[in-house]
Amino acid sequence: MLRALRATTVANALAIALTCIATSATGQPASVGGAKPSIVNGQGIEAGQFPFVVALVDAETFEREGAFDAQFCAGSLTTPTTIVTAAHCVVDDQTGRQAEASSILVAIAENLMGADIRVVPVSTIAVHPDYDSEMVTSDVAVLTLAEAVTDVPIIMPMRPGDIPDYLSPGAPVFVVGWGNQSLTGSSYPEAIRAGALVVFPDGACGRNEPYKIGSVTFDGFNWDEADPALMVCAAGVTASGKVIDACQGDSGGPLIGGQSGALRLVGLVSWGDDCGTRHPGVYTRIAAMAEFLMAQRAISTLPPTIAPALTVDVLSGGLRVNFAITSDGSLINQLAAAATDPVTGTTASCFAKPRRDHLPPFCTIAGLANAVSYSVSGITANEFGNSPASTPVPAVPIPVPTPGAIRAVSVGAVGQARFQVGASDANGSALVSVRVECRSLSGGAARSGPVVKGVALVTRLAAQRYTCSVVATNAVGAARSNPRLVIGRR
Numbered sequence: 001m002l003r004a005l006r007a008t009t010v011a012n013a014l015a016i017a018l019t020c021i022a023t024s025a026t027g028q029p030a031s032v033g034g035a036k037p038s039i040v041n042g043q044g045i046e047a048g049q050f051p052f053v054v055a056l057v058d059a060e061t062f063e064r065e066g067a068f069d070a071q072f073c074a075g076s077l078t079t080p081t082t083i084v085t086a087a088h089c090v091v092d093d094q095t096g097r098q099a100e101a102s103s104i105l106v107a108i109a110e111n112l113m114g115a116d117i118r119v120v121p122v123s124t125i126a127v128h129p130d131y132d133s134e135m136v137t138s139d140v141a142v143l144t145l146a147e148a149v150t151d152v153p154i155i156m157p158m159r160p161g162d163i164p165d166y167l168s169p170g171a172p173v174f175v176v177g178w179g180n181q182s183l184t185g186s187s188y189p190e191a192i193r194a195g196a197l198v199v200f201p202d203g204a205c206g207r208n209e210p211y212k213i214g215s216v217t218f219d220g221f222n223w224d225e226a227d228p229a230l231m232v233c234a235a236g237v238t239a240s241g242k243v244i245d246a247c248q249g250d251s252g253g254p255l256i257g258g259q260s261g262a263l264r265l266v267g268l269v270s271w272g273d274d275c276g277t278r279h280p281g282v283y284t285r286i287a288a289m290a291e292f293l294m295a296q297r298a299i300s301t302l303p304p305t306i307a308p309a310l311t312v313d314v315l316s317g318g319l320r321v322n323f324a325i326t327s328d329g330s331l332i333n334q335l336a337a338a339a340t341d342p343v344t345g346t347t348a349s350c351f352a353k354p355r356r357d358h359l360p361p362f363c364t365i366a367g368l369a370n371a372v373s374y375s376v377s378g379i380t381a382n383e384f385g386n387s388p389a390s391t392p393v394p395a396v397p398i399p400v401p402t403p404g405a406i407r408a409v410s411v412g413a414v415g416q417a418r419f420q421v422g423a424s425d426a427n428g429s430a431l432v433s434v435r436v437e438c439r440s441l442s443g444g445a446a447r448s449g450p451v452v453k454g455v456a457l458v459t460r461l462a463a464q465r466y467t468c469s470v471v472a473t474n475a476v477g478a479a480r481s482n483p484r485l486v487i488g489r490r
Contacts (some may be wrong), residue, residue: 085252093133166257169201179250197236203231247275303385337378346439401472403481429474461488
């Protein structure tokens with residue numbers, strides 16, 4: 001598998017700085033010809049359709065030969081002073097050396113041979129601290145511009161809460177760039193081009209599941225090749241059955257979701273198995289990079305404006321508050337809940353952060369009295385302020401069991417998962433049952449298995465994401481342990 005090939009300098013990366021290398025009919029690497037920096041089977045775009053897409057050009061080559069020959073990657077303007085692109089565009093994977101900011105210019109133009117090309121210097125480059133050039137994980141970097149670009153529309157990076165709206169399997173997306181259009185040689189366009197793709201399910205991007213688009217069946221990637229928590233797989237097919245894919249020169253360019261004023265940067269061209277093959281292209285999952293992008297001020301952030309919705313799990317002497325967040329474009333980095341005794345006015349609180357596994361966040365309010373009715377409300381927050389408070393939810397702690405935690409889980413390849421579980425406390429009543437229950441995040445019947453001597457076996461799990469908890473029941477009622485993400489395998 002070819003992964004994000006690059007040359008040792010930005011100037012030499014003009015033809016190979018992208019995700020893949022075109023192949024000839026014999027399967028051998030095709031010549032890329034001269035030092036010229038689109039989308040295989042892509043299409044032209046309307047003028048001004050994607051104004052936030054920029055070309056990264058080598059400064060020295062630009063002075064000698066112009067933008068067309070100097071282009072080596074693409075990027076997206078996400079604020080007036082920041083460009084989001086792929087880390088492999090600015091880091092040499094042989095030496096690990098990061099390019100000098102002065103060696104890169106950002107070109108704002110749809111046609112790289114046009115007379116109206118505008119270039120902006122780069123002042124600093126920040127690469128994600130977890131970027132791994134071998135596995136091509138966390139493949140994202142932020143270029144800070146030396147001067148603000150205030151007359152070009154920006155694109156908003158996708159947030160974790162946007163996933164159901166933009167990255168559902170089959171969702172339409174576009175990839176945009178100036179990369180190679182040929183599978184048997186080199187053919188680079190002067191004007192930017194776009195490819196209409198669809199998002200593949202996570203199973204095709206880490207669990208080797210095939211996925212069919214029209215008449216074409218694509219092969220998936222194995223778990224040791226792609227990580228769906230950090231990557232998005234996507235490809236397209238023309239009406240005549242030709243594969244649409246990114247290729248050399250498209251690296252760092254955007255994978256765009258949504259329509260009209262709701263466009264989002266959902267991914268970055270990262271790597272692939274050649275161009276236009278029966279494997280999808282692989283893109284950096286922008287939603288998983290939100291914390292880094294926020295730290296680099298590459299996201300225009302406002303205070304959250306929509307209150308979270310709450311559900312409350314009853315515990316003995318406490319309440320677990322689960323948050324459901326409706327995205328309004330703001331980045332949320334903290335959540336808080338409070339339980340108030342309406343009689344005494346006393347309040348107890350808990351705090352949470354968005355989960356890295358993208359499960360709904362939660363926090364537990366402890367130290368409450370059983371049989372007392374509390375009013376529970378919550379907010380979300382970021383560095384710019386808080387959301388409105390949620391609608392209060394009444395809840396009464398009762399002496400249900402305290403379930404043991406899931407200590408370890410081993411997932412087999414035949415739909416089985418083995419759980420090691422800590423002991424449950426009956427809280428004064430005999431335990432009626434203790435089970436591990438797994439609920440599919442995509443819907444459908446739950447799967448469960450009894451806990452026997454600290455071990456539970458749950459069978460018939462599909463190749464999808466589950467939230468699994470220990471459910472302990474006594475004569476008073478049932479309680480669930482904190483949820484654990486489990487991904488089934490087949």
